Amino acid sequence: MPGVAHRGRGRRTINEINMVPFIDVMLVLLIIFMVTAPLITPSVVALPSVSRAAPAPTQVIEVIVNKDESLRLRIRDDTRTVRLDELAANVLNAQREAPGADTGAAGGGSAVVISADKNVKYEAVVKVMDTLQRAGVQRVGLSVQTAR
DSSP, X not given: OOOEEEETTEEXXXXXXXXXXXXXXXXXXXXXXXXXXXXXXXXXXXXXXXSSOOOOOSEEEEEEEOTTSOEEEEETTEEEEEOHHHHHHHHHHHHHHSTTGGGXXXXXXXXXXXXXXXXXXXXXXHHHHHHHHHTTOOOEEEOOOOOO
């Protein structure tokens, strides 16, 4: 029943929220949650597993994209400048000659890493990746610098 205020001559109703039913509902919900929480068991997540991973690369072939978009190919300690059209052939030859090439490992046992200056256009890096992919070179990755 709304409260009645006596002010002056007339009676006026006071608009207030009656909190007692609201508190009763909240206490009932709290009790329900307290009772049901221990009954809920945490679910077990089935994570994927790998039975056998690909062998680690025995040799890394590095393709370096310079600021002027010229390419250098580093195999072990040998670094030489190459053109884009002869890059794929040089990389495939290096993968064939790599140790582990006869074991049937994907990509001849050696991985190709593309290193580029941060000021090089993204298009130049994509051209190198596309050239290597079209030639059938396996295991191509990008080199990144970790934050210091």
